[in-house]
Amino acid sequence: MTENALTLESLRNLPLPMPEKGSKEERGTVLVLGGSVEVPGAALLAGNAALRAGAGRIRIATVGRAAMPLGLALPEARVVGLAEAEDGGIDPVRAGGRVTALAQRCDAILIGPGLSAGDGTSALTLSLLPGEPPTTFVLDAGAISGLGAHAETVRSCGGRAVITPHAGEMAQLLNVGRDEVEADPLAAARRAADLLGCIVIMKGARSWIVDPDGERWLYAGGGVGLATSGSGDALSGILAGLLARRTGALAAALWAVCLHGEAGRRLSCRVGPLGFLAREIADEVPAILREVASEPTS
Numbered sequence: 001m002t003e004n005a006l007t008l009e010s011l012r013n014l015p016l017p018m019p020e021k022g023s024k025e026e027r028g029t030v031l032v033l034g035g036s037v038e039v040p041g042a043a044l045l046a047g048n049a050a051l052r053a054g055a056g057r058i059r060i061a062t063v064g065r066a067a068m069p070l071g072l073a074l075p076e077a078r079v080v081g082l083a084e085a086e087d088g089g090i091d092p093v094r095a096g097g098r099v100t101a102l103a104q105r106c107d108a109i110l111i112g113p114g115l116s117a118g119d120g121t122s123a124l125t126l127s128l129l130p131g132e133p134p135t136t137f138v139l140d141a142g143a144i145s146g147l148g149a150h151a152e153t154v155r156s157c158g159g160r161a162v163i164t165p166h167a168g169e170m171a172q173l174l175n176v177g178r179d180e181v182e183a184d185p186l187a188a189a190r191r192a193a194d195l196l197g198c199i200v201i202m203k204g205a206r207s208w209i210v211d212p213d214g215e216r217w218l219y220a221g222g223g224v225g226l227a228t229s230g231s232g233d234a235l236s237g238i239l240a241g242l243l244a245r246r247t248g249a250l251a252a253a254l255w256a257v258c259l260h261g262e263a264g265r266r267l268s269c270r271v272g273p274l275g276f277l278a279r280e281i282a283d284e285v286p287a288i289l290r291e292v293a294s295e296p297t298s
Contacts, residue, residue, distance in 0.1 A: 005153060006106045006209065006219040008258050008292055016255060017246050024206050027056030028107035028244025033124065035062035035114040037088030042114030042233045044266060047077050049237025049282035055244040063090055089116055092123035103128050108243035112143030113233040117172065129197030130156040136243040137161040140236040145172035147196060155197035159212065160255050162199040170202065175288035190214060197259050199253045203232060209253050217254060225268045230278030235260045239282055259285050
């Protein structure tokens, strides 16, 4: 398989769906399942990014203590407080039925921002997979690590899932050392795509996007400033927003990585190569989308 260089220029011939009627329903609904008492802001970053990518509606399901502050911080969202476990995360037993109900009629479901890896997060993830087509899934952060033991469940999504691991999460998924993943991130991404039958965004200084057929794209832009707390939550939110707009899983992954990277590049030029914040990334996205859409394809 050949390696494809991923740039905004290369995506101009892969246009994103645009709403015809202008309704929120047409632009899709995103559910973000995430956040904890210690990391409530991860769900906020992801939800804001999903809206900036063009989703019509956003639902956030998080721990009860975080729900009210999060709703005030993102007044555009419907925020639902869930039962809390002893460790400050979401209790999968007491919250499971509520989560399943919230997931109904959602076009894209993002699971993981601010959730710790473990049995509880795995139980929440498995309670929603594979879902009914055309619902799509983004599995991020704590939702990734335990997927190796449930590969068939992910495969049953039929290509409607995208995972977004960094090296540590990929190492846990594949049950290998982090050094092995960092030595050959492409090989790790290809192995995960084959195991799970899903699109893989292998995050890093150079990000690889791999599909289950072995096709691969390399994104080398963005800059070191994107290696900041919460940056991955912004990426997963952008991705979920594009999926909600009925963008295909592979196209959404390619666009999300490019938009995230280009936002980082612009912030590094305007703010500085280091020190811009993850909360600022999503605000760059609408202008980038406008500029790309306004330029003719070759």
